[in-house]
Amino acid sequence: MTYTGRVENGVVVFDGPDHPPDGQVVEVQPVKSVQGPTWGEVFGDLIGAVEGLPSDLARNHDHYIHGAPKR
Numbered sequence: 866m867t868y869t870g871r872v873e874n875g876v877v878v879f880d881g882p883d884h885p886p887d888g889q890v891v892e893v894q895p896v897k898s899v900q901g902p903t904w905g906e907v908f909g910d911l912i913g914a915v916e917g918l919p920s921d922l923a924r925n926h927d928h929y930i931h932g933a934p935k936r
Contacts, residue, residue, distance in 0.1 A: 869896075 868891075870879035877893060885891055905912070919929065927933040 866883075868879050868884055869881075870877050870884075872878075879885075919925070921935075922929060925935045928935045
């Protein structure tokens with residue numbers, strides 16, 4: 866059986882309720898992180914590409930999209 870967990874303060878803490886019984890000899894092998902690119906990396910070529918937007922778009926996007934009152 867395979868268990869997963871994380872090291873916290875030098876101790877392996879297993880995810881979920883299943884874990885090896887006390888006294889069980891185990892072998893721990895680090896798992897390579899499977900983290901993909903950030904949104905900035907994915908859409909980096911589009912950052913700053915649109916011109917003519919209001920300077921307060923981030924703060925008042927609900928106003929511009931849905932007609933809500935400006936903040």
